[in-house]
Each structure stands twice: as C-alpha cells, then as structure tokens.
Amino acid sequence: MLKKTEIGALIIIFASIFFFRLYWTTFKEKIEIGDIIELTGRVDAGRGRIENINGKYPVKNMYFIVNKVEDGEKIILGEVKKIKFSKWGVQYNIEAEEVKNKENILRNFFIKKIKKISADYSFSLEHFLRATVLGEGYLLDEDVKEKFRYTGTAHLLVISGLHIGVIIAGMSLLLLKLNINKRKRYILVFIILTLYVISIGKSPSIFRAYIMGSIYLLGNILYEKVNSKKSFILAFCCSLLIFPTWIYSISFWMSYIAVFSIIFIYEKIPKIKKYRSKYLNKVLNTLLMTLTIQLCMTPIFYIFFNTIPLFSVFSNLIIIPIASVFIMISFMTIFLSNFYLEFLTISLVNYTYIILIKSIELLSEIPYLTLEL
Numbered sequence: 001m002l003k004k005t006e007i008g009a010l011i012i013i014f015a016s017i018f019f020f021r022l023y024w025t026t027f028k029e030k031i032e033i034g035d036i037i038e039l040t041g042r043v044d045a046g047r048g049r050i051e052n053i054n055g056k057y058p059v060k061n062m063y064f065i066v067n068k069v070e071d072g073e074k075i076i077l078g079e080v081k082k083i084k085f086s087k088w089g090v091q092y093n094i095e096a097e098e099v100k101n102k103e104n105i106l107r108n109f110f111i112k113k114i115k116k117i118s119a120d121y122s123f124s125l126e127h128f129l130r131a132t133v134l135g136e137g138y139l140l141d142e143d144v145k146e147k148f149r150y151t152g153t154a155h156l157l158v159i160s161g162l163h164i165g166v167i168i169a170g171m172s173l174l175l176l177k178l179n180i181n182k183r184k185r186y187i188l189v190f191i192i193l194t195l196y197v198i199s200i201g202k203s204p205s206i207f208r209a210y211i212m213g214s215i216y217l218l219g220n221i222l223y224e225k226v227n228s229k230k231s232f233i234l235a236f237c238c239s240l241l242i243f244p245t246w247i248y249s250i251s252f253w254m255s256y257i258a259v260f261s262i263i264f265i266y267e268k269i270p271k272i273k274k275y276r277s278k279y280l281n282k283v284l285n286t287l288l289m290t291l292t293i294q295l296c297m298t299p300i301f302y303i304f305f306n307t308i309p310l311f312s313v314f315s316n317l318i319i320i321p322i323a324s325v326f327i328m329i330s331f332m333t334i335f336l337s338n339f340y341l342e343f344l345t346i347s348l349v350n351y352t353y354i355i356l357i358k359s360i361e362l363l364s365e366i367p368y369l370t371l372e373l
C-alpha cells in the first residue's frame with residue numbers, strides 16, 4: 001500500500017511529464033486557405049480523417065478531401081483550397097503536391113476481407129462494417145450518424161469495450177472448444193487482440209479498452225487477480241502520457257466517464273434480485289446500469305452537443321443486443337473468410353445490419369429521445 005507522500009510524488013511526476021508532452025505534441029497553428037500543410041491519414045474514396053498534421057496532433061476532429069490519390073494510409077503534402085466547418089469537426093479540401101505511402105498491412109488485410117464478404121451486398125453494408133470493425137465512422141452518411149446520435153447509440157460507431165469484449169469472449173470460447181489449456185488460450189487471445197488493435201489504429205476508446213482487456217488477459221495468464229479499478233486508473237494514466245492531446249478529445253472523456261460510472265458507481269448500487277425470473281432481474285439491472293451511465297454522461301452531452309438524452313436509455317436496451325449480435329457475426333464471418341467459408345454467415349450479417357438500421361430509423365422517429373437545447 002502506497003503512502004500519501006509516495007502517491008503525491010507519483011502525481012507530481014505524472015503531471016510534469018503530461019504537461020511537457022502536451023506542450024510539444026499539440027498542433028496550435030491556424031490553417032487558412034492557401035496554406036501548405038503535411039497531413040497523415042487514410043484515404044478512402046478521396047476522403048479521410050487527419051491523424052497528424054505538420055508533425056503534431058490536432059486537438060479537434062479534422063478531416064480532409066483530396067483528389068487523384070489512391071486509397072490507403074498516406075502522408076500528403078498539399079495546399080488548402082477550401083475549409084468547411086460542421087458540428088463533427090473541420091474539413092479541408094487539399095490539392096496534393098506530394099504523396100507518400102504509409103501502409104498498415106494488417107488494416108489492409110481487414111479492409112480486403114470486408115470488401116470480399118460484402119461484395120454481393122450494398123456499399124452501405126461495407127461502410128457500416130468498416131465503421132464498426134475498423135472504426136472508420138467517417139465513411140457513413142451524415143444522416144445515419146445523426147440518427148445514431150439522436151437515439152443515444154452513437155457509441156456503437158466507434159471501437160470500444162463492446163468490440164474488445166466480443167473478441168475476448170468469442171476467441172476464448174473458440175479456443176476452449178479446441179481443448180487448448182487456459183494459459184495458452186489466453187496467450188493466443190492476447191496476441192490476436194494486439195494484432196487487431198494495431199490494425200485499426202489508435203483512438204481513446206480503443207486504447208482504453210485494449211489496456212483494460214490486456215490486463216484481464218495477463219491476469220489470467222499469470223494467475224493473478226485483476227482489480228478493475230486499478231486497471232482503469234492505469235489505462236487513464238497511460239493514455240494521457242502517451243497521447244496527451246486526448247485530454248481535449250470528447251471521445252476520451254465519454255469513454256472514461258462511461259466506464260467510471262460502471263466501476264465506481266453502478267457497482268455500489270444494490271442489484272435487483274427480488275423477482276423469481278433471473279432473466280427479468282438481468283434486464284432490470286441492465287436498465288439500471290444504462291441509466292447510471294446516461295446520468296453520468298449527461299453533462300458531457302449538454303456541454304459539447306447542447307443536448308440531453310431523455311429516453312435514449314430505452315433505445316440502448318433495444319439496439320445494443322442487436323449491435324452485439326451484428327459485431328459478433330461480423331468478426332466470425334471475417335474469420336471464416338480465411339477458409340473461404342464466409343458464405344455460411346454473410347447473409348446473417350446482412351440481415352442483422354438491415355434489422356439494426358431499420359430499428360434505428362424507427363426509434364429516430366420517436367420524439368424527445370434526445371432533447372435539443
């Protein structure tokens with residue numbers, strides 16, 4: 001157990017490193033039409049999200065549109081021709097002068113698999129798969145993103161603990177069926193999880209879920225008891241030390257506040273056990289957990305989006321189970337495609353996608369799910 005003086009010293013060291021890195025890695029320049037900038041990002045059909053600009057990290061969401069540049073991870077040097085602002089961030093139209101490849105082999109592997117399994121279906125299915133499997137939410141139509149936001153389910157469009165949980169649970173179950181012993185099973189799951197995270201890139205929710213998931217797996221590998229509160233704090237500190245500009249990220253705060261509300265608040269609330277039906281008790285406790293998360297997230301929604309989610313807790317009860325099935329079947333189909341067996345489940349992916357989108361469309365017609373201020 002650490003003493004108060006030791007805890008104080010650790011906080012001072014953490015704060016010193018954090019502020020030093022924040023100062024040197026934050027992009028502070030003002031971009032105007034005619035400026036020459038160098039950006040790093042993935043090009044998909046001429047557009048993408050800026051990951052790095054002029055060697056530093058942006059504190060707001062930045063996107064780009066560029067012509068005559070092939071798809072893939074690129075480093076683009078070019079002139080800003082047009083600037084467009086929206087509630088999702090700022091978008092720059094770039095005229096490329098020099099383009100370099102910066103390929104992520106694992107990411108390209110996933111993209112090829114997704115294109116393959118969705119080839120006989122709509123482009124909207126491909127884009128949705130890439131949004132939910134690879135975190136490429138910018139490929140979705142604004143109308144679709146707006147409906148997810150209004151129903152309070154926009155968190156499903158980013159890689160989060162739900163995705164990491166599906167991978168850990170799914171791969172653990174598969175390897176268990178293959179009679180692989182516990183330690184080797186968790187080592188393999190850890191390797192697969194790490195490769196997946198490398199392939200999809202970094203974001204606050206991904207990194208947080210990866211660290212906490214990895215601690216859980218390493219605890220099982222080393223036969224050590226895992227403390228969720230300590231792993232949460234470790235993930236928080238590592239995130240800000242490695243990527244200090246995430247302190248400005250809405251998704252960073254949303255991810256950590258959501259998990260904080262579960263670990264530190266919901267876990268202390270007495271659980272509902274009074275009904276004979278275990279299923280009913282589980283549903284009511286899920287509703288209680290969702291309500292706890294929503295109450296904790298309300299200040300974030302109010303401050304950054306000028307909205308208050310009134311009844312989105314009920315839409316989450318409907319959509320999250322459907323989305324969980326969609327994500328699980330999607331990963332299964334990608335896995336089966338390595339053995340040319342994707343035909344076994346791809347139709348299920350499509351049907352689940354249609355059900356999910358139709359459900360979102362129906363729920364988005366209900367008034368006052370989210371109150372616009």
